[in-house]
Amino acid sequence: MPSQSIRIVAEVTAHPGRSEELWQNLAELVEPTRKETGNISYDILQDLDNPDHFLFYEEWESRDYFERHLESPHVADYDRATRHLISIPVRISVCTLRTDVKA
Numbered sequence: 001m002p003s004q005s006i007r008i009v010a011e012v013t014a015h016p017g018r019s020e021e022l023w024q025n026l027a028e029l030v031e032p033t034r035k036e037t038g039n040i041s042y043d044i045l046q047d048l049d050n051p052d053h054f055l056f057y058e059e060w061e062s063r064d065y066f067e068r069h070l071e072s073p074h075v076a077d078y079d080r081a082t083r084h085l086i087s088i089p090v091r092i093s094v095c096t097l098r099t100d101v102k103a
Contacts (some may be wrong), residue, residue, distance in 0.1 A: 008058040010092040014085050019052045022085045025078055032074045038065025
């Protein structure tokens with residue numbers, strides 16, 4: 001049986017007034033990440049009620065592919081460039097889609 005894909009929900013919050021600067025760095029992750037082997041989808045959302053708060057919503061073929069992503073050069077570059085912009089430690093949830101819901 002093939003393994004089920006995983007979903008990632010990650011939260012990052014900018015220091016007040018730094019959301020646009022953080023966004024510029026977040027946007028640079030999208031293209032190279034979507035080209036990575038094992039990536040199914042990769043989107044970044046901005047909270048309408050708190051523009052300093054962003055959510056990553058990702059789908060990967062496996063946890064191994066996601067872990068390789070975390071070690072990629074573009075993620076390392078992002079980490080170095082944004083360390084001073086982030087007010088709360090990044091929270092990453094690795095999830096599985098529950099398909100046993102009755103209609």
